[in-house]
Amino acid sequence: MKQTEQFILSEADVRRRKFFTGLGQTFLFAITSVAALAVLAIIFFIARDALPFFSGSRTWAFFTSKEWYPTSATPKFGAAAIFAGSFIVTLTAVLFAVPPGILAAVCLSDLLPFNVRQVVKPVVEILAAIPSVVYGFFALVVLAPFLQDTLGAASGVNALNASIILAIMALPTIVSVSEDALQAAGRELREGSYALGATRAETLLKVVIPSAMSGIFSAVLLGIMRALGETMVVWMASGNAAQIPSPFYNLLQPIRTLTATIAGDMGEADQMTGSAHYHVLFAMGLSLLIFSFLCNLAGEWVVNRQRKRLRGA
Amino acid sequence: MTMWKRKLLDRLFSGSAYGAIAVMAFFLVIVIGPIFLKGIGAYLFEGTIDYRRMMLNQFNRGDEQALDVEWAEVKQERKIIYDALFAFEKELDNMSSSRRRELKPAFKQTKEAVAILLGPEPGTPLPALPRRLYGQTRWERAELKAKDVLFEESWDYSGAQGKKVMTPRAPLFKGTALEPLFSKIEKDLESLMRPERTFYPQFLTDKSIDAHFFGGIGPEVMGTIYLALGAMLIAVPLGVIAAIYFQEYAKEGFVFSLLRSCVNTLAGVPSVVFGLFGLAFFINTLRVSPGKSVVAGALTLALLVLPTVIRAAEEAIASVPRTYKEAALSLGAGKWRTILTVILPAALPGILTGIVISMGRAAGETAPIIFTAAVSVGPMVLPSEIFTTSTPALSWNLYNICTEHEAVDEIRHVQYGMALTLVMIVLALNTLAIVLRAKVSRKLKG
Amino acid sequence: MNIETPKGKQPETHIEAKGFSIFYGTQEAVKRVDMSIPKGAVTAIIGPSGCGKSTFLRAVNRMNDLIPNCRAAGELLVDGLNVYDAGIDASVLRRRVGMVFQKPNPFPKSIYDNVAYGPRLHQSYAKRELDAVVEESLRGAALWDEVKDRLNKNALGLSGGQAQRLCLARALAVNPEILLMDEPTSALDPKSTSRIEELIVQLKGRYTIAIVTHNMQQAARISDVTAFFYEGVMVEFDETSQLFTRPKEKRTEDYITGRFG
């Protein structure tokens, strides 16, 4: 009837099996490491091509001088204005995006009925999915003429234009991450507050949002990273003038950012791989990389702290 | 605080929250709307007789005999214009020198404007650039160019800002042999150009002629497909395997959290830095190709989307009910068999959602391919050339033809068409993702 | 202990625990259990919630391996071989020791593929042979007549009772010798429950069946022998008729008369 299969293995079989399982796991581990350690390779190679730039006086000038003449006979690599440009558009974009972003997240998590939310969420997703170059195109052909005509800017491509578009692009990230944080705050918390007679605004402003603060903070950080790392939009919409606007809050003046400089100059510089111009662009890449690491670290720190607090430490 | 103040605050707060959603929807409409409306114009427009001649000559499309007949008729119509030009040139020789000095520049401008509107005058040597071989191929451009014949454009700088002033030319040439030309163009432009509703689906696949003056965006579309597919071919196996490792094999500990942080950090690297890395590593160090190439670009994009793929696959695997795994194991399946035959199939829709979204991302990214793959003009790349040749791509070429092209204003329709095509590709992929996700959640509900 | 099968023969022991313990980390969930489960009979395991019934049952086909830091001590013998020995192939063991879970858990595949899943794992069949195995298994689980016209439909469309019988058919298809059932009817309506009970009675003899249940009547109705667990300890193990009518232990009596649990 039933053939009884031996389920005990010989020692050789056990060893063989162990070997193959080990081999399989090693293979999985190796592939995963490749995927994960790619980021270390990125740091290494960007740093390798950036370091030759940092020699003595050039380093100092890079961070402090506003003279950016990379292709003149005696090239000057003062990137202070470019750093300032990145800083200005990022900051402005985030300032534009955070208040509506949080409000929209509140609306999605607390105000809209379930079936309406199902319709609105794709709007956020699509806004996030539109390629940046399309946003750049929009900035160039629609927003720039509009700014020129209505605000009387000398040129429609300027810091304001880039900031507006970056804000639109950072919005979806801020909305969806904040919404997750607000949802995670939980029903009990809300019900507790309503039970004390608080209105919806009071409940949200005084109880829910404060308790979701760490999540909202990481949402803002992600928004900052998105705006800072964005290339095409600033390249197309910011005017690309390596100058600090005067006064610095005059957003109607053109500026230039790190990302746009890399994208715009590498086309010429890569023909002369190894030139100072090539290396300075990698130095900018390294600066961007370091900044995004810092944002990541800050994010993880906040999340960890929150987790500890929830555990009651 | 009094009750009514609290109520008011509540209303205000809710109102502004709804407002924020409205603002987002507004942005979406404002960005997509124009691209959609004008982008259609690349596919659907009023094509003139010159368009049909161009198509016949350059792409061998259309009914040659019918066109011959039509062309003969149009030539008859246009003869009035050329006759006028010819006669006036004669007349010019016999004018007093002061009058000649007055009229000659305007005449030259007019003649050039006519050549732009109607193409090169019959009997003159053919110009080299294809864009000069034909008159205006699109009716709305023809109408615009007709204005250049009829009016002289000048700028008035007396105010704070320059103002465009359009002065009609006809009065200047009143009483000369050129006079009929203006009235003909003003009144009979339609019979000169013969606009017809034209549907041009091949815009998607045709090569471009003379830097996008004519033809379509085939090489760009092809390049985008190569890059997006290539990136996914590399990123999906890597990402899914890594997700399996993280979810099914890895044990909590130092190595695990190190790998985890690495993946998280990778997700935060700015896209242009990926481009730099691709240049420094894939091209300058590994030398996967002598210079920019499809493969180098695909590798770079693969790294860019890798964290998204890993996360999506992990989420999908984690959401497969544990009971499936138990059932498979209880039937005597090994761990690996269980993963292959039960967990991955059940996680497939979720994984696919992630893949499709990442693919949209890869198709739309520009910065990573600038130094690794993209070229401004080029023919369609053949599969055999992917290791050696750079390729045009929708994202890069959209940037290129709206900033660096020598006649940015002349080819707006191509720019919009390209933007629309890119947006549609990305949106189609995202819609697919939304549908897939709805399917998953329906399945999980039972 | 002297246990008699209904036929009155001296039974053969199929599963034997000797000083067998299971730990979750440091918590001992099953404490030094000694018991012999007879071949071809239905053995019921009863006891209050959290007393370690499932843990014990899941040890027999080593499903506990899935739980990190779950550890076994002592011996658990199937056909005289310790299943926790180093040389044991858990897959082959599980093929001989089938399991039906508390909640029906069909795969999100067709009914046919669900049943064919096990056979395909272990052997390559011709289509005809596989069809025969599937039919036989479905008949064995008394499901054939209900599903024979929709074998290619997704199994997630079955009712709870049907799904549970499908899981039984799926387990039968790999031709096991032992069937472990962890509260197989607790998620089902009374009618489905009685069908499963009928099935268990039909299947006994051919299979050694161990069933965990919270339903005392069920244990009394279908089992030949019953084990009572309490806080990880096996308190009493006897013929079902004995245990339910003349329990030897005070705790058993308290439990079966409903004084706690």
Ligand SMILES: Nc1ncnc2c1ncn2[C@@H]1O[C@H](COP(=O)(O)OP(=O)(O)OP(=O)(O)O)[C@@H](O)[C@H]1O
């Ligand atoms: N995965 C686990 N990790 C740690 N402890 C566990 C785990 N599973 C069960 N336990 C513990 O082991 C003990 C026995 O659990 P088990 O599930 O075997 O009880 P049970 O008798 O089947 O109960 P029930 O009748 O409720 O199903 C319980 O105290 C339980 O908390």
Ligand SMILES: [Mg+2]
């Ligand atoms: Mg249990």
